[in-house]
Amino acid sequence: MAEFFRGRRLRRTAALREMVRENELRAQDLIMPYFVVDTGDATFRKPISSMPGQFQLSLQEFEKQVGKAVKNGLRGIILFGIPKKKDPAGTEGYAQDGIVQRAVRLCKQRWPELVVITDVCLCEYTDHGHCGLVRKERGIATVENDATLELLARTAVSHAEAGADIVAPSDMMDGRVMAIREALDEAGFTEVPVMSYAVKYASAFYGPFREAAESAPQFGDRKTYQMDPANSREALREATADVLEEADFLMVKPAGPYLDIIRMVRDEFDLPVAAYQVSGEYSMIMAAAANGWVNGDAVALESLLGIKRAGADIIISYFTEDLLERGLVK
Numbered sequence: 001m002a003e004f005f006r007g008r009r010l011r012r013t014a015a016l017r018e019m020v021r022e023n024e025l026r027a028q029d030l031i032m033p034y035f036v037v038d039t040g041d042a043t044f045r046k047p048i049s050s051m052p053g054q055f056q057l058s059l060q061e062f063e064k065q066v067g068k069a070v071k072n073g074l075r076g077i078i079l080f081g082i083p084k085k086k087d088p089a090g091t092e093g094y095a096q097d098g099i100v101q102r103a104v105r106l107c108k109q110r111w112p113e114l115v116v117i118t119d120v121c122l123c124e125y126t127d128h129g130h131c132g133l134v135r136k137e138r139g140i141a142t143v144e145n146d147a148t149l150e151l152l153a154r155t156a157v158s159h160a161e162a163g164a165d166i167v168a169p170s171d172m173m174d175g176r177v178m179a180i181r182e183a184l185d186e187a188g189f190t191e192v193p194v195m196s197y198a199v200k201y202a203s204a205f206y207g208p209f210r211e212a213a214e215s216a217p218q219f220g221d222r223k224t225y226q227m228d229p230a231n232s233r234e235a236l237r238e239a240t241a242d243v244l245e246e247a248d249f250l251m252v253k254p255a256g257p258y259l260d261i262i263r264m265v266r267d268e269f270d271l272p273v274a275a276y277q278v279s280g281e282y283s284m285i286m287a288a289a290a291n292g293w294v295n296g297d298a299v300a301l302e303s304l305l306g307i308k309r310a311g312a313d314i315i316i317s318y319f320t321e322d323l324l325e326r327g328l329v330k
């Protein structure tokens with residue numbers, strides 16, 4: 001009689017392990033972020049120092065790079081724009097010929113099959129770097145919720161007009177999924193889904209991104225709109241609100257330090273769940289790998305598999321392009 005569990009039986013050979021493997025990373029799970037810069041210099045290609053291997057790209061350089069990635073099996077991208085000039089209302093964010101709008105048009109022309117997601121937020125376009133309109137009263141600055149909604153809706157519609165397949169609001173204003181959904185429907189874009197950054201924490205892991213997108217807040221922080229990392233029940237309230245407002249995807253962000261939240265959202269809701277492995281998660285792995293402290297490829301793959309295992313259907317990750325290029329994910 002067997003008296004203890006022999007788990008090793010099914011781990012004996014690679015073929016057996018593969019046969020009983022429960023989760024797998026596939027090319028269609030991964031989304032690559034790009035930072036596109038509005039510049040007259042077609043050769044502009046600036047390394048982001050805090051994110052080794054990532055660049056700010058001119059439209060022309062972006063076209064070259066995505067072309068190569070698509071050949072390597074890239075299925076989806078998310079776009080961030082760096083405008084020529086910023087102002088208090090972030091007008092370049094919803095300009096018809098804004099940099100993201102132009103990048104989307106280019107993508108849909110060149111690669112109709114590529115899933116093009118746009119980040120909908122004001123912070124890359126406002127001079128103060130906040131995700132909404134700022135009102136100052138007696139020296140106290142507040143990010144205004146309701147006045148911002150209209151601008152977010154306008155941004156989303158301008159992305160849809162350019163041909164975006166999915167719009168992804170990341171601002172964390174209350175009611176923005178509803179505002180965007182209504183505006184899209186009114187403009188005739190009933191078929192454009194909203195991928196809501198439903199559960200977005202006020203995370204220190206966004207540090208490198210703010211260099212990449214030049215979107216660091218010029219005063220204060222984002223804690224009055226992004227969530228407190230200490231909270232998990234609040235994630236359910238945020239996600240419930242977005243489901244009621246007709247979001248099509250729910251996103252959790254960051255990913256690695258919030259695997260419990262990904263699992264919770266997966267179990268509680270039946271919408272597709274996306275997770276964003278953010279800049280700081282990427283940079284930490286890259287830094288440790290550069291020092292020879294960890295095997296970078298193995299750790300990158302394991303971190304992504306962990307996110308998948310936690311329940312994410314889709315993962316936004318800066319590792320995407322490289323993993324596909326080197327055939328580490330197929």
Ligand code: PBG
Binds near residue numbers: 170206210222279
């Ligand atoms: C815009 C936005 C941010 C990220 C995605 N969209 C930055 C922020 O909220 O401060 C972060 C992505 C990353 O760190 O990789 N609001």
